[in-house]
Amino acid sequence: MTVAVTVALSAAGAQLIPAEYSAVATLTVSPITTSPFSSAAVNQQINITTERAILGSSQVATLAIRTLGHDIGPEELMRHSEVAAPQGSQILEVTVSADTAEKAAARANALASAYLIFRADGAKEIADAFIADLDGQIKEIENKANADSQERQQLWDLRAQRTTLKLVALSPGQVIGLAIPPTEKSSLDTKIFLVGGLVGGLLLGLALSLLRDRWDRKVRFADRLVAATGATVYTLNQDDEEESLRWILRFLTRSYEPNQRPGRPAGFLGLMPADPSVLVLKLRDMAQAHGLDSCTVDKDVLNGQALDAGWPLEIDRIELGSRDLVLMELAEFVAGSRLASISERFLESLVLVVHHKTNIKDVIAVVGQARDLPHMRLIVVFYDGRPRRRATDTPQTTTTPSGTEPQNLKDPSPFESKVSQQDMPVNNPLKSIERKLDAGQRLIAGRKET
Incomplete structure (x- = not known):
């Protein structure tokens, strides 16, 4: 009797729980040099934990909503998304769940694109400040009538730094795996609910039998x-x-x-x-x-x-x-x-x-x-x-x-x-x-x- 009840409840629960689909977008993260005084070794270092937090932030979710047409709020989008970063790599995976396969894929791709845009805009904002300072130094040397060889070398270095900073926002990363609409639901199948109800019913029935045998005051057997x-x-x-x-x-x-x-x-x-x-x-x-x-x-x-x-x-x-x-x-x-x-x-x-x-x-x-x-x-x-x-x-x-x-x-x-x-x-x-x-x-x- 207990098994039948738990299986019936599990079947009913499987019908009440809405279907859910999950899609995954994968992207690489490129190093960004925003300081002209950083060394090459430092320039190549990426804190993947920080980048993972940025991809899951409300700012990126708000930016992604503009692409999606405001069919979902930033908080709900964050609640239905998950960001993973494989250990020792410069790769991020963003998984988004939705009630349809198409929505899940579109939202995952929107978050990946919004992250790259957000990262590029942030790098450009920092680089622009350094470029403005470099422009001042370049202009000062160019205005000198008789610049010596050392000043001319310095001018060449300043122009090279300015070019590097100007290009910094062009390569924040790249989407290497677009999310595609999944063909199967990510939510639990009805069969799993039935098996769970069967196993749960057996365990519950065993527990009730033990309790009854412990507290029952009749001879019974x-x-x-x-x-x-x-x-x-x-x-x-x-x-x-x-x-x-x-x-x-x-x-x-x-x-x-x-x-x-x-x-x-x-x-x-x-x-x-x-x-x-x-x-x-x-x-x-x-x-x-x-x-x-x-x-x-x-x-x-x-x-x-x-x-x-x-x-x-x-x-x-x-x-x-x-x-x-x-x-x-x-x-x-x-x-x-x-x-x-x-x-x-x-x-x-x-x-x-x-x-x-x-x-x-x-x-x-x-x-x-x-x-x-x-x-x-x-x-x-x-x-x-x-x-x-x-x-x-x-x-x-x-x-x-x-x-x-x-x-x-x-x-x-x-x-x-x-x-x-x-x-x-x-x-x-x-x-x-x-x-x-x-x-x-x-x-x-x-x-x-x-």
Whole structure:
């Protein structure tokens, strides 16, 4: 989107910027001797930097306007002209830009001619002052009746100097390259604008992505979740949902310590907008299909009052302790001291279920708290609720930092299914467990008959 916008803006800018043409006139600068007392070596020296400044001056621009017919002001002409002087040479190049090729060439030639005229007029003005002085000296010697040989030699030298000064303004320089109307625009082409817009859009998009990733508070991607928490992360894949569920079940039933507490109780805590209820039911069904005696406990039954009263009670421990797997739905208020208490009394594993829109700070807080509990095992289940991929798309994968096998992403959520009536919570936790256990046994029986 960013690239498209920048390319469109660049194309619009290319149309709004007027066309521009540039023409170049080249001229040489000849030495000018304006003093009859200068040496030959000094006479041949030219300060090309000074001459370059003169060519770009307002006086020369004003003089050039007379040739152009006053179709442009001196300030504008100076603003659209540029003078260059190659190093170590006596050459000047004047470049003029205009909205047409003909105007550019005419203005460049006018500036070159105006510079030579200005230089010649300046030299003539200085030379005329010296000529007037020489004329006085010549006349004084000519008026003498008996001039000696020395005075006659001096008269010859004065006349030679006068001739040299008289010719000084005739060769201020020469135009060696007339400006011709260019055939191509000097302004940037539309293609360059489009390429610039494309490159600029890519860079801008990259910068915006980095800023979004830095300031975004959502989980967004499984890799970001792994980097932020360092926890074991399983991601769900609709294309092979059972494979993802088997990995989670493997984690919950795998023995990590020789003296595990009975019942292998696992709590499922969903951080908004993730809801673990259907995940719990599907795991229970899979566990029963694998021959495990499993049951579920609804989060609506495990309210804050029951937890604060010391749940599970002795009768609950006896009943639940006989199961191979107990899956408990935890409400969001089961955090802090309540999570610590139920972990010490009963809970063995915590499955943190998150959504791509879950606030990543909430995940980090719960993960940090769970790691402080001595007997708690933790995994994070990531659900990517963004639009479903096409069948031809290649599933993405992410690898957990703890070395577990890569799991595929899932679309859409398994948590959006409706919970059946038989799994609705009841007032008594054990009655709820029994009803769910009966449902699982019926499911096993049906599969065996099939």
